[in-house]
Amino acid sequence: MWRNSDVLVIGGGVSGTMAAIAAARKGVKVTLVERGGCLGGTWTAGLVGMTLDSGDKEGLLKEFLTIVYHEKEQGTATIFEIQKYVLEKLCTESGVEMMFHSQVCDVKTDGHQIKEVRVITKSGHIDFHAKVIIDATGDGDVAAMSGCSYDYGRPSDGKAQPMSMIALVSGLDERANTYISFPDNPFWDARNRLKGVLDAVGAPYSIGCPSIQPLCGEIYILSANQEYGKRGCNVNELTEATMNARREIYRLVGALRNGAPDVFGNLMLVSTPECIGVREGRRIHGRYTITVEDMIVGRRHEDAVCLVRYWVDIHSLENDGGKGFTDDGIKMQPYDIPFRALLPKDIDNLVLAGRCISGDFYAHASYRVAGNMAPVGEAAGTMAAEAVMKGKKICEVEYQR
Template sequence: MERLTRRGTMNVYREPSKEIPVAASADVIVCGGGPAGVAAAVAAARTGAGTVLLEGHGCLGGIWTSGLLSWIIDAGNKSGIMAEVIARLDRRGARLQSKGSDFTYDAEQMKLLLEEMCEEAGVTVLLHARVVDAAKDESRRLRMVITESKSGRQAWSANLFVDATGDGDLAARAGCRYELGRPGTGEAQPMSLMALVAGIRPEEVEAFTMNGVHEEPKHKLLEQMTKAGVTPSYSAPSLFRIRDGLFAIMANHEYGVSAVDASQISGATMRARKELHRLVDGLRQLGGRWAGLHIVSTANQIGVREGRRIRGLYQVTEADLKRGLKHEDAVCSVRYGIDIHSTDPSGGKGFGNDGKSSMPYDIPLRALIAADVDGLLMAGRCISGDFVAHSSYRVTGNAVTMGQAAGTAAGLAALSGTLPQQLAWQDIAHALNRLEEWK
């Protein structure tokens, strides 16, 4: 075994060099199988590109499934793959529309649906595989992604890569510059752990759910928790009806946690799970409509609102939102407003807009193309944007649309032997329009 050495105050283990087997080569490799990653993989495969999707959890869907998010925002005006997902959920009876454009869905049905979409498109899926490294050539072109899994350490080569890991893990390991949190302080939006709950009757708790026609359901639910003597760390707790007597709840904030520190995420997850049980137990003690309330399952992964924002060829900024900026190479139209969950609980435990305004705006393809590494695109909340803009485009309705654009551009570039930024925009736009045919 190599010797342990000391560097400053830290012990360092020198890992012996070794040959890593190349598991497969593909036209496009997508890292991260959440909403953005699945859309990217399906879109890339539909261009005819051989596509591999690498996911760290045991199912596809990311925050939609492993995270039990259960609530999709800013999807109502989206076409292509997002509209297809909605239509296919409806055919399964697995979606419940709210009074607005947002809706809830059955996470277990979502798992199956996303796997079916990948299978139909011809995507090769590998679960339980986490990105741990990346390799570039001398011209700064990304050539390999390295994963760890039950199969050990493996390398995967491709012509084009898409980072849909949420936290920009692939891009960071490839050497891309990035930003984290608020400028100056680095404070990031808090994390939240979701849970599925049951034992309550829909007609008796309708006034407390986000699906119904009643006003201020969050405030009413907070009043019930306060009455039970269990004040949540998030001052706007939310209850979502999924189907029949199944509900989801989001009622906690984990402040000051870094999305790129495993120890901090572990602590946040366990604290959040403990809090959710305390809140649900408290409500149950009220009796009446809450007498049978119990947790069915807490999520396998805590919901991360904010991780790395990778430097791209274009950065979406607060000024873009204020002006409602449009782009010729627009790949996503964002309707969701500024949504900054409190980064400092001493100043409040809710959410707001920091006194800033926004109008509907576009995300251009350039914001999805890495600036520092060639052959790499981003999709989802790790694209190139500032702190304020990120708080708006980070929701999953937008992630899917960004994913389909990144996957389409990656597929076309891989098949033509060029880079995404060298493609003619009309060719990308035409391919995106063709996604309508897959409904």
């Protein structure tokens, strides 16, 4: 079976979904292919929820956050469920053709062009022919299948930031307050107390500094897991990390409940996500690569997609027993993501959206958060639609902010 689409978006994380909505609003035919059963990727399915570096962002992200804020006031759902609901609503309203439970498994190229994208679905495989393809898989799967060159991990040793599984817990009352990272609790005090109790009950934990944070009502977020040295784009390591993480969380909740019953006697694990959160995957080589020097000087560009203000947030590459993250001493200034970083240098009808854009290890540690990945997706979708409407290659369309 085969199908046509003007713009084919692969991956329905924050970036891919924004790309699909932006392109569809321009009036072109857009298909969004997502291997899971919801939109938002790590942001929703990975239980992240928070949108860092969203402060000065306009456009689709601002529109989205305004609707989410209004929905939150109704008190009907957790942030993740609201995000999923609003993303699906915006996709439906803008006419995006949705395909859940569908994963890209192969790509056919001819020179610098992708000719066909094979998607394996619940009803068999479909070969897509599209004018522009957007790789929003997070890990740059489509670009890698097309033969694009890329980097992975820290230049000195090739290690990437750890994956992490976040969990939802309940059964905490005021006796646990000093262990919970409430917004008005001194940040490190609550974390260090929790660390102390885990040490006291003899429960080893993989993260440098575990935390429990309030989510809403009776539900809290437990952040206690890091999976070091495993690659999110390797199926065996991804599976191992997922199972390790879930086992660790289950064990830690049990240890707190049984070892410190006066405070945590009613603690209960409510849910772990279906997928572990992957921080870092392939960084595809683009027509521009954002570097640590760009961050240090605060480089600005004519083709700026958005301004990044978020710091260099490197989660420890091994358990150092400390804070769990570092900026490696890099003092950054706000810098632009240029549109050229979304254009792979090897393929002409492919655009990158999300954390797989072209940047070095340190730049990625800063721009990867949702407040930047949303405008990156919006720019990718908008320019993809422009290219379709003008009948040009995407690299030939003049970028307009």
